[in-house]
Amino acid sequence: MVVLSELSEGSSSSSSTHKCHTYDVFLNFRGDDTRHGFTNHLYNALIHSNITTFLDDEEIETGEDLKPELESAIKASRASIIVLSKNYATSTWCLDELVLILEQHKACNHIVIPIFYHVEPAHVRKEKSSFGDAMAKHRQMIEAETDANNRSKLAQKIEKWNKALIEVADLKGNDVKDRLEVEFIDEIVKDIFRRLHISSRFPLPQLIGMEDSIKFVNSWLKDASSHTTDILTILGMGGIGKTSLTKYVYALHSHEFDSCSFIEDIGRKFDEKSNGMLGVQGQLYNDISKPNSVQVLDGSIYTSMIENALARKKVFLVLDDIGSVDQLDVLLGSKGLHPGSKIIITTRDTWLTKSCALFKKNVKPKHATYTLKGLFKTESQKLLCFHAFMCNDPKAGYEEVSRKLVNYCEGHPMALKILGRSLHDRDITYWEGYIDRLKKENDSPINTVLRMSFDSLPSDNDKELFKHIACIFVGMDIDFSVTILEACDIETRSGITNLIDRGLLSNKWNKELTMHQLVQEMGRFVVREESLYKPWERSRIWGHESFKVLKDEKGTENVLGLTLDMRMLEKEQLHGSIELKIDALSKMDRLMLLQLNYVQITGSCKDFPKKLIWLSMHGFPLKYVPLNLPLENVVALDLSYSKIESFGISCSYPQRLLKRLKFQQLTGSCSKAKKLLGSLKILNLSFCEQLSILGGFDHLPKLERLILKGCIGLLEVCESIEQCFELVHIDLSYCDKLEKLPRSLGKLKKVKTLLLNGCYLSESRINVRDKKSSEIVKANNIHINTTTCSSTVIHAMPSYSKFSVISLPRFLVSLSLKNNNLSTESFPLDMSCLTMLKELYLDENPIVSLPSCVRTLPRLETLSMRDCNMLTSVEHPPHTLTVMNLYSKPNKHLLRKVIFDPQMSPLKLSVGWRMMAPSSSEFEGMLKIQPMSGVEEKLLHCLGWTKVDFLNRRLVVTSTGNATLKESEIQMYYEFGIFSTIYEGEEMPDWIMDKSMEPSISFTVPSSPNNLIGLNFCCLLTSPFPYYKFFYLPLIKISNITKNLTWIYDHYIEKVNIGGKFLTLSHWMFGMNEMVCGDHVNITILRERPDDFAYTKECGVSFVYDDGEEKEEDLLGYYKSWNHIIGGDLIGFQSTTGEYILSKWRILLPNLEMDQLSYGYLCEEGANFKDKLYFKALVS
DSSP states (O other): OOEEEEOOGGGSTTGGGTTTOSEEEEEEOOHHHHTTTHHHHHHHHHHHTTOOEEOHHHHSOTTSOHHHHHHHHHHTEEEEEEEEOTTGGGOHHHHHHHHHHHHHHHHHOOEEEEEESSSOHHHHHHTOHHHHHHHHHHHHHHHHOOOHHHHHHHHHHHHHHHHHHHHHHHSOOEEOTTSOHHHHHHHHHHHHHHHHTHHHHSOOEEETTOHHHHHHHHHHHHOOOOSSOEEEEEEOOTTSSHHHHHHHHHHHHGGGSSEEEEEOOHHHHHHHSTTHHHHHHHHHHHHHSSOOOSOOOOHHHHHHHHHHHHHHSOEEEEEEEEOOHHHHHHHHOSSOOOTTOEEEEEESOTTSGGGSGGGGSSSOOEEEEEEOOOOOHHHHHHHHHHHHHSSSSOOTTOHHHHHHHHHHHTTOHHHHHHHHHHTTTOOHHHHHHHHHHHTTOTTOHHHHHHHHHHHTOSSHHHHHHHHHIIIIITTSBHHHHHHHHHHTTOOOHHHHHHHHHTTSOEEOTTSBEEOOHHHHHHHHHHHHTTOSSOGGGSSEEEHHHHHHHHHHTOOOTTOOEEEEEGGGSOGGGOOSOOEEEGGGGTTOTTOOEEEEETOEEESOGGGSOTTOSEEEOTTOOSSSOOTTSOOTTOSEEEOTTOOOOEEOSSOOOOHHHHHHHTTHHHHOOHHHHHHHTTTOOEEEOTTOTTOOEEOOGGGOTTOOEEEOTTOTTOOEEOGGGGGOTTOOEEEOTTOTTOOBOOGGGGGOSSOOEEEOTTSOGGGSEEEEEEEEHHHHHHHTTOOOOOOOOEEEEEEEESTTSSOSEEEEOTTOSEEEOTTSOOOGGGSOSOOTTOTTOOEEEOTTSOOOBOOGGGGGOTTOOEEEOTTOTTOOEEESOOTTOSEEEEOOOSOOOOBOEEEOOTTOOOBEEEEOGGGBOSSSEEETTTEEEEEGGGSOHHHHHHHTOOSOGGGGGOEEEEEOTTOOOEEEEOEEEEETTEEEEEEEOSSOOTTOOEEESSSEEEEEOOOOSSOEEEEEEEEEEEOSOTTOOEEEOOEEEEEETTTTEEEEEEOSOOEEEOOSEEEEEEEEEOOTTTOOTTOEEEEEEEOSOTTOOOEEEEEEEEEEEOOSOOOSSOTTHHHHTBSSSTTSOOGGGBBTTSOEEEEHHHHHSTTSOTTTTTOGGGSSTTOOBSSOOOBOOBOO
């Protein structure tokens, strides 16, 4: 991402231990033996690897007394390499240095690496061979010395030398014997690099807003669970920070591998010159293997050499900005890599990595992807301000212009950095005009980076598609856009995928096409380049330039698309009359896409372009569509927010309306009508509040989507809708005056989506039957003329109600009945005839319990009952569900019972915590709460809980989330295989035997002839302030050290309002896989909030064993059948560092990461949840 600043050396993790050191390594060697050979090569290799090294002849001037300088150099070094060669012991300097080095080794962890250079360690230790000869000569010096004092000093020195040689020989050393010196030196350098953590010594870039990304990649690098090669693909648009992120983690971790390589900007290097590929291959090979002195001119030979090198070593590679599969194949080959290797690939193409040759092997690498998004606004402002003001916040007076620039960049780090630097020390006036200037600069650095993704698109079709979307379709529904673009001869299926894969386009959850603002501007720059100063000669025109072109009547045949929304133009930009003429369009013979929203336009409609595919005219001023408007080729017609009163030809309207609308003016000849809209596939008349009648569907044979949302004056939809055989989508939402739905609706076989939101269907009791239409008519005494056909019918009683018969298309896939004031009783008993229905939306209805008919839907996958604020129970929803939304905001706590079938599919579940009742409730698979007074004595006995009947008469005040505290009987809670209760008191139960006066307890599970089935843990909490009775419940952490298992339990109840002392008692069901006799266990109480005044006064445990007898009935059998319990499926609750976080929030908010749920501090740095969570209540 963006380099904000560099951390000082003292701030890195390892620098505090060596910030006073001048050198990394001190070289101790016998010059005559190795100075011009081995030691020289070793020194050069160390320097080349950025390891600061002391070599005596380089650092000490000739003629100086070496002793003080050498002593200082040794003390100023973090490590010493001792090259023990044949004549090493003949040098008194070498031996004196050795003594000092070993003293430093003992005193301050000075690292010592002995190298036995063609000598035997035993000869050094026992002073044999050349070492024996040298030491004998030194002893002779004692005999030759006549001065007693000097003789004594010399004897002491020789004694130190003897001990030093023995000591250094006993250290773990490196023997060069029978080794290639080049490979041997390479290993020594890497060992030093690893042991000194050289990478962490250098200043690391501080990346604003990238903490989560750094944690993710660090966690991925540390994960050694796979014995294969791990490949991580980091995706994102240009300039989003892929390279900066990988540089950061590479600097942190490269020393942990046998070999490593970081190659930046590979795509550009491959393309920029003829030998670009060979240059990149050579860099990679030289980084991971010994340097190659032979020139290689064949890429396939290089690939083979790289493959062989990768197979031998555990490597860490970063391949930055890969642009094609071919680039990956020539750099990684197809043979596979050494186990434990890690490869990070940055690219703009989602599909690229898994298409390379490595993934065509039988044993494929383990692959993960990570997509970098833009920064949040807070981080964006920090980044902009750092470069503009050299601080984290705007200067006084610059707050508003800073906010505008932050919004303009939409979190794009490179843009924020470039803009910040460009605006440094500039006045506010300069800032205010800068965005406008940016939008006119085609060659800005930001645009250049983003343009690379566009230029890499594989076809002209994809480039034209991108320009169409950037200029016209951003923010529009993808299905709507595809229908129009396909009619323009643009291939969209692969085209949209290619754009998404390259980060040029995204498809939001609501199927809306979205682009980053900077990407959209880049696309518009590409179009502007077609004619920089004559917009009327471009292929697409938008915004203010559209207005000018139309006003000046300068259109040309180059124009394919033109959009103008007068509401989006600032009035101060317009001068003179804003009324435009249709004649301005007459020269645009190739115009296919036209938007004229809220435009005052005059002239004859026959002058409209004849090749229009899409026409959008919001605020259309006429009461009807003129027949001379050339719409023969129009595929999509959008007249939303218009004054139109009727639409259609030859529908049997009521006579009173015929007179009022002068219907004879609308009709014309049928043949002309058929020609008029014969190509129409999409008709959008949303929010046409004066529209009362819709008909003439027999002249719309190709209609696929009918959108009438918010037509609050609509009274009737004509029965001729049955002639729209291609209709797939109908939206009648909030047409609340609609007197009837066409009974022929049920005859439509292709309708997949029907939206009836806000139509106030509650005036009738609804039944759904699979009858012939004639039987329905007879049963309701309704006289209509219809053919007999099988259809799905909503039968409404009584017959005078708003919709006496609602006939539903039988093959519906999605049905929405939101906000219809429907009660549970409004629904029929059976809807099984809707055999294809997959999505049902019942949001915002006063439903109390799940309607029975929902259980009869055989293929239902999505059920939404969002904001059904009266909901109290959901029992046995269809087992085919994969998505269930029960979220509700109001703090009513009405939901008391949610029950599932064992065959239930794993769910994406959404539940509002405000819905859950704090007492006497059950959400099967997540939580069961019942009064202690109602718990069977047998069950309590199974838990080992005795003498707790005194709890039945007490009350407790509790709360969860930010909900209001509520008083209730003392409850038993069950979640995650843990039973618990909370009550006021001062003493733990007498059957809690092992106790601790600390907030933790360690023990070994005592042996027993019977099996351990559970553990009871009790904790007494109190406050030093007698008046303080409001407490947060602590977290409980149980670690089975023997089995390396850890569970951290966050109780469903968060807060209690109780006396000065209270107890939490919990029973943990453990199986043999989780805890057995002899296991060493630690339990710790963790305060959830630092401002909580509760502290642990005492805690204790007891153990529950089976009685060795077989029982006919397992009283805990139902509780053991829950899926997400200890010993069950907790994979979605496990962190990447191994702990299990047992919390309701993981179920209620499954999309949030560990830090977002405030659990990051419980695990190692960088921990996240290991897998996505899909809720499944019961074991199948």
